Amino acid sequence: MEITKQTSNIKTVNPYNNELVKEFVPMTDIELAAIIDKADxxxxxxxxxxxxxxxxVMHKVASLMRERKEELGKLATLEMGKLISESIYEVELSADIFDYYADKAAELLADKPLEVKNGEAFISYEPIGTILSIQxxxxxxxxxxxxxxxxLMAGNTMVLKHASNVPQCAxxxxxxxxxxxxxxxxYNNIFxxxxxxxxxxxxxxIKAVSLTGSELAGTSIASAAGAKAKKVTLELGGSDPFIVLDDVDIDLAVKTAVDGRMWNAGQVCVSPKRVIVPEKMKAAFLGKVKDVFATLKVGDPMDKETNVAPLSTEAAANDVIAQINKAAQQNATIVLGGKRMDxxxxxxxxxxxxxxxxxxxxxxxxxxxxxFMLYSYKDIDEAISIANATKFGLGGTVFGNNIKKAVEVARKIDTGMVYINHVTGIAPELPFGGTKNSGFGREQAPMGIYEFVNEKLIRTTTPKAIY
Structure with a gap:
């Protein structure tokens, strides 16, 4: 007789009002093993x-997502609290990514000929098996x-372990x-x-693992995978710099930085977490940031007038408050906010x-x-030093009118991505991933489809004696 493991149910809790919506019973070991066998x-x-x-199939998935974007969007907002407009945008973006790979996979994974002295040689890109995706x-x-x-377009199968607070989306x-x-x-969802x-x-x-999550989770999973000689891709968060050059339209820079930081209530790995401005601009920049903050409407994420949503869970909100309190105890200045809302x-x-x-x-x-954390610098070398003074290296932004100068600064930032005059963004054709403690590997773009394929060399020559 199978003994059911004693563990908590997986729950949907609406972070707007902290009300329990639905519960799911975790799968047993026998059920889980059967799913992995089925994927294999x-x-x-x-x-x-x-x-x-x-x-x-992928084009059909994209089509269904667009047709049902309101339904999918409302479910995401219900489960993790983001603004309904952000949820719908996310659905549309996801549909675009499915279409991108449906259109490009055959071209990207076509045999690649190699130059050789005799005969012929080429690389054949072949799927490797079942991928565990932890999201x-x-x-x-x-x-x-x-x-x-x-x-899926490469020919692999997948088992998904999604976050436990979004079971219905999963x-x-x-x-x-x-x-x-x-x-x-x-494709298989597991609880x-x-x-x-x-x-x-x-x-x-399970032949490989793709994880987006905390640094602790990433190191744990990478260690487990390494012990079995399995490949892993990791995206483990970031502390993105947003360097403002001295030639900017300050109002546009402020709006871009604030909008980027409040995106998804600040729960974005690539939002501008450290805004770095010239010392001579700091007072004016801060004043304008405060003006924009005064216009923010915090409230119901289903209300299209709201522009700051709740955090995903009570635990997440309490963690952020603890970090703010710690900053205050260590003599940082809390200019605005810093508390739970009544x-x-x-x-x-x-x-x-x-x-x-x-x-x-x-x-x-x-x-x-x-x-929103504001820093200042005396010269551009100090700005770059502040930007790089973190163990993370995911994304970043340089904001300035002189594009050549902005690109020069971007080259000196130790991250996987830098955007000029735009917060770190997302597009199907652009690779996503970081360096340092932000992880390794890339998703999206041509680079993303090569992570979990076997790049097999095939070499042909005329039969002859080797010795």
């Missing part, structure tokens, strides 16, 4: 499907799409794949607690912090919430 079996046939057949809650559809679109994605005609077992993921990595039918839900006041020094926790640690 499905790989045997899916890898032999033509790119054309795979593309039909966070802040972009419940996009995070899935980033790993699923490229890997299940809905599997339902969409089934509706689009994806064969049974090619298990996060503490059980590490043991899953050792299953021999209302139901996981709300934190939009907050401005200045006078942050390298002795403070806030200088080094990522704050995942609506917290």
């Amino acid at each position: 079996k499905a790989f045997a046939s899916w890898k032999n499907q033509s790119f054309e057949e795979r593309a039909k 966070p809650w802040n972009f419940p559809y996009y995070q899935i799409t980033r790993s699923a679109a490229s890997n 299940q809905l994605m599997e339902d969409l794949f089934i509706e689009a005609g994806l064969p049974d077992g090619v 298990i607690p996060g503490k059980e993921i590490k043991s899953l990595v050792s299953n021999p039918k 209302r139901k839900g996981a709300f934190v006041e939009p907050t401005i912090i200045t006078d942050i020094t390298s002795e403070m926790d806030a200088f080094h640690k990522e704050i995942f919430g609506p917290v």
Whole structure:
């Protein structure tokens, strides 16, 4: 007789009012093993499907997402609290990524000839098997799409462990794949607690792992995968700099920085977490930031007039408040905000912090919430030094009218991505990923489809004696 593990149910809790919406019972070990077996079996046939057949399914998924974007958007907002406009945008972006790989995979994975002295040689790109995808809650559809679109088009199968606070979004994605005609077992959602993921990595039918999450989770999973000689891609968060040059339109720079930081209530790995401005501009810049903050409307994320949503959970809100309090204790200046809002839900006041020094926790640690941190510099070398004085290296921004100068600065920032006059963004054709403690590997763009394929060399020569 199977003994059910004693563990908490996986729950949807609406962060706008902290009300429980729905619960899911975690899967048993037997159920989980059966799903992985099914994914492994499905790989045997899916890898032999033509790119054309795979593309039909991916295009259908994209079409369904666009047709049902209001429904999908409302579900994301219900489960993790983001603004409804942001949720709908995320659905549309995900559809674009599915279409991108459906259109490009055959070209990207075509045999690549190599120059050789005698005979012929080429690289054949072949799928490797079942990929374990471990994803966070802040972009419940996009995070899935980033790993699923490229890997399914490459011929791999997938098992998804999504964040436990977005179970309905996780299940809905599997339902969409089934509706689009994806064969049974090619894409599989699983409900298990996060503490059980590490043991899953050792299953021999899991061939590689894609994880977006915390630094702690990433190092744990990478260690487990390394012990079994399995490849991993990691995206582990960031503390993106936003360097403002002295030739900017200050109003435009302020609006871009504030909008970027308040995006998804500050719960974005690539939002501008450290805004770095010339010393002579600091007072004016701060004054204008305060003016923009005065226009922010915090409230119901389903209300299209709201522009700052709640955080994803009560725990997330309390963690951000603890970080703000720590900054204050260490003598940073809390210019505005810094408290829980006097209302139901996981709300934190939009907050401005200045006078942050390298002795403070806030200088080094990522704050995942609506917290705007302002730094200043005397010369551009100091700006670059501040930008690079972090263990993270995901994205960054340089804001300035002189594009040549901005690019020169961008080249000196130690990150995987730098955008000029735009916060670190997202597009199907642009690679996403970081360096240093922000992880390794790339998703999206041509680079994303090569992460989990076997680049097999095939060499042909006329038969002859070697010795």
